[in-house]
Amino acid sequence: MVIKSTVKSITLAFMFLLCLTPLWANETHGESSENHEKKEFNVNEMIMHHIKDAHEWHLWGPDHGGTSIYLPIILIDGGLKTFSSSHFYHGEHKSAVDHKTHEEVSYVAGVGPATGYAMYHEKIYKLENGGLSFEDGHVHGAVKPFDMSITKNVVSLFVGAILILLIMGSVARFYKKNGAVAPKGIAKFLEPIVVMVRDNIAKENIDHHKYHKFVPYLLTIFFFIFINNLLGMIPFFPGGANLTGNITVTMVLAIFTLLITVFSGNKNYWKHIFATPGVPVALLPIMIPIEVVGILTKPFALMIRLFANMSAGHIIILALISIIFINQNAAWGALSVPMALFISVLELLVAFLQAFLFALLSALFIGAAVEEAHH
């Protein structure tokens, strides 16, 4: 048993190292570069690069010249324009001087079908007069075409959705084939979770005559977050994208909860917002704005909670692994790997907990919206 768990830890540690091989390779690459200038390891940049969206999916090797999957770029800019992101990543390197800080900033201009566009920090801009101008570290004055690209997060989104469909589909098939029997296999594992969402999340927070209607939504949101959280913890393709730690994704989920809350709100719910019982009429001008803001703050908190928790998890693990690269010594792995392993295990719990919390709080808000008057 001890040997088994040791093997497991070593495998996990290896997996972490594997995920960071590109970084390490980058270091050696830097060292062996022509000018022999030792490129300093920038933890902040590395972490931000990992938790942000990208137009490529880096598999291994150095940043430039390593192996990547180049994802399609879809731009809506006077018509639909689609091409591979390799036209940026293997594009023309350009540099400009920042107007304020007077530092040299480098960006890439697209080649081939991407001509006329440039990419700076994974954002696509339309070139003006053949270049970009910068002010205070930001692109100044350039038009951003509407970017509908299949980015790393979008691919991760597809993978997550397909995974959910496959897993839950096999569970559904089991019941379709066998009818209402005792579950076996994957159904045995997932049924308690489904029942937990139905009983502990939906039934407990929503009026028991109305909760049936909301169970599918809560199940979908729970499994969507749970599976994508777990997928984000896998350090290599097709995992590792920080999807549930992306504010856009959490915002969409929070908006769905908001829409469902607002549209299923009954008379009693709106009465509590616009004419809170027991509040003097004179206070209503103050109370109504507070209540209206309250409608929005609830999903806003959902959005921030999931985003912050998942991003923080990724940041901590990356930061711990970075200890090795900051010190430029593999021996630091003895400290950083166990710590990263510990946080990873904690993240498994967080992955479940955040999915549970999101669904639970959604159920709570919906429950408050459909509650009947008790007085």
Next chain:
Amino acid sequence: MELILPDMGLLIWTSIVFVLLLFILTKFIWKPILSSVNEREKNISDSLALAEKTKAEMKELQAQNESLLKEARAERDKIVKEAHELAAKMVDDAKTNAKSESAKIIASAHQAIEMEKAAAMSELKSHVAALSIEIAEKIVKTELSSDDKQKALASKLAEDINLN
């Protein structure tokens, strides 16, 4: 800053995928799963209720059986007792009957004996009388030679016969 700014492209993709997922999962996956789970839960609770009911019924049936058995036993006891009583009564009746019959027989026997005795007595008396008359005739024939002697003898003889 970029980290907390929403990206419109990703927003659209996420919305599309989430809506599709919600639709497909609800229609083809959650419904069959939930209905199966609900059905099974209902089956289990129904079965449990049925088992409980059957148990109660069994108990009642058992109690009923017990009471039936008890009744049967009581009935049997009653019948046996009655039979005993009847038998005893019959024996008693027979005894009393026999007694009265025997008493009757004895009584009639007594009566017959008495009657026979009386008949025998009267016959004897008549015989004795006839005999006495005969004797008296003979005596008279012999003795009645004189009047006095006749009279004394006659009375003396009569007295003797009466005493007998």
